Amino acid sequence: MSPNAFLGEFEQMVLLAILKQGDRAFALEVRREIEDSADRSVSRGAFYTTLDRLERKGMVEWSEAEPSGRRSGPLRRFSVTPVGLAALRASRRALESLWSGVDLFAEERP
Template sequence: MATKSFLGEFEQMVLLAVMAGGNDASGVDISQELERSADRKVSKGSLYTTLDRLKKKGLLNWRIEPGDIARSGLPRRHFTVTERGVKALRESRSALLNLWRNAEDVLGEAGG
């Protein structure tokens, strides 16, 4: 368990946002999900940079969807969290859940 690599806060959120719509999101989907669920506005730069890093770490992948639909013409990327990504997410969640549990007195119940 030595060199476990932890997810940064934003990385974690991005990964989660990718999965939110069925683990096949476009850049726009992601930023909308982030804005909705985390009340967090991100710039394109921030988002794509993070997406790239996540891929470099093998936690995420994408395929190019040749565009001939809707707005027709432009290809766009569809992102998918990999197995490793899901695993990292689980670990991260479990750690946080533990910690929150122990601080519950002050933080208040998780449910609310």
């Protein structure tokens, strides 16, 4: 709604993972990136649902890529839009501002 609507954590991860893949990423690559970084599994449902919602908000877009000899049907390549980039920056700024001054590892004494 508002221009600075916040991103959910998983939305952030998806956006970031696309960016890391070079901004013309294949689904499998993106999914893998998230799983590696966050060390957890990402179901297809969770992944595509989030992508759809991000698209409806104008933060990602995609294009079909002909499989050209590959297996299966339509392959997509995903990109983050300027709107998505802006949202990412806003989220990061907010969290970083809170993180600054907090030394999480200093508290590590049970």
